Amino acid sequence: MIILQDSTSTDSKSGGNPYSRDISELFQSGVILVNKPRGPTSHQLASWARNLLGIKKLGHGGTLDPFATGVLTLLCGRATRLTDIVLAGEKRYVGVMRFSKEVNEDKVITSLSSLVGRSYNVPPKESAVKVRVRSRIFNSIQLLDFDSKSRIVVVEIDCEAGTYIRTLARDLGLMVGSNCELIELHRTKAGTFDSSMACTMQQLTDALHVYREHGDERGLRRIICPIERLLVHLPKVVIKDGAAAALSHGATLARPGIVKASSGTKAGSTVLIETLKGEAVSIAELTVDSDALPEIDSGEIAIPKSVLMSPGTYPQTWTKSN
DSSP states (O other), rough: OOOSSOOOOOOSOOOOGGGOOOHHHHHHHHEEEEEEOOOOHHHHHHHHHHHTTTOOEEEESSSOOOEEEEEEEEEEEGGGGGHHHHHHHHHHHHHHEEEOOOOOOHHHHHHHHHHHHHEOOOOOOTTOOOOOOEEEEEEEEEEEEEEEEEEEEEEEEOOOOOOOHHHHHHHHHHHHTEEEEEEEEEEEEEEEEEEGGGGGHHHHHHHHHHHHHHHOOOOHHHEEEGGGGGGTOOOOEEEOOOHHHHHHHOOEEEEEGEEEEEETTTTOOOOEEEEOOOEEEEEEEEEEEEGGGOOOOOOOOEEEEEEOTTSSSHHHHHHOOO
């Protein structure tokens, strides 16, 4: 971090630690990671959670097909403004594939290795998007298990967002000379979240019941995390309380309001603007290189793309002109 002001303090009477928010605040701006079962659509699961929690605004990030299972991110209230960030996060899957005839294990391994990197990934006909030629990046593809008798292989895939694993199975079949069908798919990671952090819908239901009937919020606190948990991967710009008040009303960030910033962040980058208490204020686009900030005394530094903090969290320190 580049320290620009080292003696700035924050008012303990305003705002607070994001991880100490009460349950009602988490419902208004929180994230739930659900282990989606086989059968329902992602939309149906989000609808069930919306009705269960009594939240008017709740969506999901990163659609899973009905037959697929695994990590599904549910966004509550203002967290829905981060859908694009969730969708853009890299994913990890474990896929079970079956060949139509016996294949050579070494040829399967060689074929999978050749797909690592940027490869064409045309959406299958079953997908909800327009079928067109496009490419996606496979960071790694590993063969976890190979059973020659059943002609079944288990593969772990780390890939760019928007990758179709059905297409990977089809391409693998073409490369080894045997039709290949994806018969099971489980997503184990989405962005900064992995399956170890996910709950089942039954666990969410039980935790909510214990909270409403007995006032015990420990279960819900293990399930619902603050919006900030989604944004830990972004470069940061930390600001004063007064700047937080202005930005919560949609103002741009000026140089005097900055306390510190992540080094090496280039102009045009997406950054998280946060308070000294670690609260997310907005997602913004940096207009200058962060390394140049020590040489700048005034002017616009970042333009907000999505405001996350509720107005009034910090008191207004400016006066309105007539």
